[in-house]
Amino acid sequence: MPSISLSSVNITFLGTASAQPSSTRNHSSLALRLGGDVWLFDCGEATQHQIQRSSVKMGNISKIFITHTHGDHIFGLGPLLASRLNGAGGMVAGVHDPREQELVAQDQPVVEIYGPSGTRAYVRSALVYSHTLLGAPYVVHELHDAREPLLPESNLPLNASELPHGQDMPIDAESNTWPIICKDALVQVSAAPIHHSVPCVGFVVSELPVPGKMDPALYIPHLKRTKSPMSLLSRLQGGETVELSDGTVLTGPGRRPGRKIVILGDTHDPSPIADLALDCDILVHEATNAHLPDVDSNTKSTDTHESVEERTKSRGHSTPQMAGKFATRVKARKLVLNHFSARYAGDEDVNEESRNIMGAIKSLAESEYLGGEVLCARDLWGFDIPISSS
Template sequence: MSMDLTFLGTGSAYPSPHRGASALVLRTEGDCWLFDCGEGTQTQLMKSQLKAGRISKVFITHLHGDHLFGLPGLLCTISLNLSPSPTQPPACVDVYGPRGLRHFLRVALSLSGSQLLFPYAVHELQPTADQCPPESQPADAPEASATESRHPQERPGRTIPLDVARDCYPLLEDERFVVVAFRLFHRLPSFGFSVQERDRPGRLNTQLLRDLGVKPGPVYGRLKSGESVTLESGRVVTPDEVLEEAIPGRKVCVLGDCSALVGDGPLQACRGADVLVHEATLGDGHRERAVEHGHSTPKMAAAVARACRARKLVLHHFSQRYKPLSLGTEGGEDDVAELRRQAEEALQDTGTEVVLADDFLTIPIPIKRLH
C-alpha cells in the first residue's frame, strides 16, 4: 500500500505569497487524511495533485486560526464538488480536535447558512490544565451546549478523555491503522497525532507449501490472512509454520505547535516514527522568543526526534522571516537552510534525516524491508 505526506502550507501565523498556512495530507491508497486546515487550504489543494473529495478524516492540532480558519470553507467546497449517488450515500467525514471545535463548526456553518451534502462528526479531545498557561484557560474553548442545535448534517461525535494509564487519547482502530493523540504545551491546548500502520504478514514460504502438497490458490490467501487450514490428509497447517517474519507497519507522527511535550505519552506514541513532523518557527538564536510564544526551534525539534528515535524529522511552520529556498535567499541569519543545519547538528550522531518542508513537497513513506 502506497503512503505519502504532502505539505499544503508550511508557514506560521498567516498565509503569505510564499507559503500557505498550516495544512498537510497523509495519503494512503487514494484516501486522504488532512492535518490542520489554515486559511487558504482549499486553494492549496487545487494547486496540488490531491483531490479534496478524497478527504475522509480531518485532525486539528489546536484552535489557533492559522490551523483552523480554512475548515468551514473546505467542507463547503467538498460538498459543492460532490456528486451524490442515489444507491450509495456519501461517507461521513470524521473531524478530530480540541474541545470547542464542535461549537466553532456549528456557529460558522449556521451563521453562513452553509448546506452540506455529506454527514460529518466532530470528536473532541478533552485537554488538561497543564497544556497551556493559566491565563489561557478561561473560556478559550467553549463547549457546545446541550440545547445548541446541531447542523442538519452533523452526526453525534465522541468526547474523548485522556486515557491516564496510557497517557494518550485513543482515536480509532481499524484493520489498517491505530491512531492516538497526545498532549503538547502551547498558548492554547495543542495536540499531536500518531498514525501507526498495522504490521503486514510476512511472505509465504511457497517451497514449504509445495513440499506439503499445497497447490497455489485460495488456501494461500487464507494462510496469508492468518487462518489455519486443514489439508485432505488431515494435516493442519498454521500460518506460523509457513509465514516469514511480519513486516513492521509504518508510523507517521504530526505534532501541533508546542514549546514542550506534556507527560510521557508523546514519546511513547512517537517512538520509532518513520516520519516525525515538528514545528521550527524560529531559529535557535531566537529560542527565548520562540518559547515565550509557545513555539520551538530546530534544536528543540531535534531533541524530540532524538528521544523517540525518529528515522526522519521534517521541520515546518516557519516564521514569515524565513523565505523558501526556491526564492534564492540563501545566506544570513534568516536563511531557512540554517534551520536545517541547526537540527542536523543536534542529530549528527543519530542517523536521523532532517528535511525542510516546503509547500507542495511530497514525502513518500515506503514499506519497510526486512534485512
C-alpha cells in the same frame, strides 16, 4: 483469512507557514493519503486552494484532525467543508433547497473531525453565521483534557448536516494520552496533549502489523503438489499456518510492525507524546524560528542561539535544535521540519538565498539529531512512506 495492508502511504504538505502566510508558504495543513483515503491535519486559511493545486483529491477527504484552534490552523475549515460537502448559501425565498432537509446519514459517507475543546462550537458557528447549507453530513469528536478548562459549547442548534453523536473523549488519567481515538482494520490513531500557548494535540497514526517478508522459494516446491497453490500462497503471505494433504505443515512469515507517523501541532515541549511517538518512521515537528547569523540578513546582532530559543519557547514554539533533540529522544527514523516563520521563504528550489537559509535550518536540526534524514517541508511537496525493511 488473506492479509490486508495499505497499498501506499503518502504525506503532502499543503501549507508550511506559521502565523502569517507568505507568497511561498500557506497556512498550516498536511494531507496524509492512506491508500484511497485522505486525512487532513489542520486546515489553515486557503487550504482548499492548495488542494486544487496539488494531487490531493478533495472528494477523498474522510477525516480531519485539528491540533489546536489558533486561526492559522483552523480558519480554512468552514470553507473546506462547504466545498467537500456540496455547500451553498441557500435559495431565494419560496424556492426549495434539499440541503435544508434532515440528512439520512446512513446513505452518505460522513466526514469526521477530531480536535480539542472548542472545535465543535467553532465549526457550528462558522456554518450557521455564514448561512452555509451542506449537502452531506459531518460529525465532530472532541478530545477533552481534564487539566484544561473546557471552552463553552455553542448554544446554536445543530444544522441538518451535523450529526448529533459526536463523541467527547476524556483523556486517560493514567497515561495522560488518548490511547486510541479511532481505529479500523488497517490503522489506528492515538493522541496526546503537547505544550503550546493554548491547548494543543499531537497525533500518532500507526499502521497495524503488516505481512512479513516472504521467500516464495521456500513454499512453491510444496505448493506445486496442491490443486490451488495461489490460494494457499495468499494465506501463507498473511501469516497463516497451512497443512497440506500429505501432512506437510507450512507457516507463513510472522507479521512485522507497520508504519508510524507522528504529526505534532505547535509546541515548545512535546514530551507528553514521547512514549506514543517512540520508534516512529516519520516525525513532523515545527521549527518556527532559528538563529542564522551567517545566512539570514535579518538576524539581530544582539541575538544568540540561546536568546532565540528563549524567545521562541516563550511564544510556545520550537527551534530546529529543539526538534532535533526530540527526534533523537523518540528514535525517529526521519525528521521533517515544518511551520516556519514567514521570514523563511519556501522557494529554495529556485532561490539560492532561500536554499542557503533552509540548508542552515536543516543543519541546526542535524546537530542535535542522532537519527536518520532531516527534511524541510515546503508547500505542495510530498513523499511516499515505504514499509520499513526491518
